[in-house]
Amino acid sequence: MYLVKAPFFLKLFYPKSIWNKSRKENKIYLTFDDGPIPELTPFVLDTLKQYNIKATFFCVGENIKKNPHLFERILLEGHQVGNHTYNHLKGWQTTDAHFLENIEKCQELTKSNLFRPPYGRAKKSQLAKLYPDYQIIMWDVLTGDFDLSLSPEKCYKNAIKHTENGSIIVFHDNIKAIPRVEYALPKTIAYLLSKNYHFELL
Template identity: 65%
Template sequence: MYFIHAPFFLRWYYPNVTWNKSRQDKKLYLTFDDGPIPEITPWILDTLNKYQVKATFFCVGENIKKHTEIFERLISEGHQVGNHTFHHLKGWKHSDEEYIENVYKCHELTASTLFRPPYARAKKSQLRKLKSDFEIIYWDVLSGDFDTKITTEKCYQNVINYTKNGSIIVFHDNIKAIPRVKYALPKVLEYFLAKGYTFQTL
């Protein structure tokens, strides 16, 4: 089960994380989780370049190691990088020590103070220990692109229906998300740019 729009009880349970930015300005924050991988990340970068939009990529350390040239490209093109653990760990299934060690192993590659827990599954104790060194980024709009049961149009509508000023939007640069990302991302960019929004990095 997952929530397209972060419900109140999740915000209550994780009060010390960033769910969204200021609601005052027409700024949006596009993020991508799980890459970089050759099957989709370069296409995403090409699409962002086409629309002159910058985004934040929460990268998995082992993917950075495998695909260094793609990682270097996204940095050189002005995108922001975040930490998504080295092995894409689900915090609830790992000890605090193991999980935190994995985060810092990824930090050696990203040198980023932004961290997003994979699956949004992290223990409060893990987040408390990471809080001193990282801004912990969640989101308020999840596209659902990873869900192979939804249509490409549903993925697009998920973003359109819930995004507002200051929203942090999640897409994925992983293989199972490819059909929905390729359909929804250009349409999302066109829709919000036409409405006068700008896209910022975190």
């Protein structure tokens, strides 16, 4: 179960986290979780290059270790990276000490002040320790590309229907998202550019 548009009650639960940027300007923020992986990251980067836009990649540390050339390409092409833990841990099911150690292990690779908890799940006690050093980036629009039952067409509609000024949009850079990302990402970018949105880094 997931909600495409981030609900108000979640924003209340994590009030110091960033769910969206200013609604006054037609700027949007494209983000990718979980990579880098050879099966999808090159497609994502090629698509971003085709449209000359930049995005933010919340990388899993073990995937950086496995694919350092792809991580380097992300940086060389002017994109932003964030910390997504080393092993894609669920904060709710992880002790504070282990969760924070795992983030620090990933931080040795990303060297970023941006953090997104996997699944958007972290204990308030964990986030309290992170807020002094990190911007906790959540999202405004969840495309649902990770949902194996979701059609690529519906994924695309999710992305464009709910995006507005200041939206932080989440796609996934993982294997199960491949068919939906390959279909929806180029169409989403083209549509949003046609509506005069500007893609920005966080």
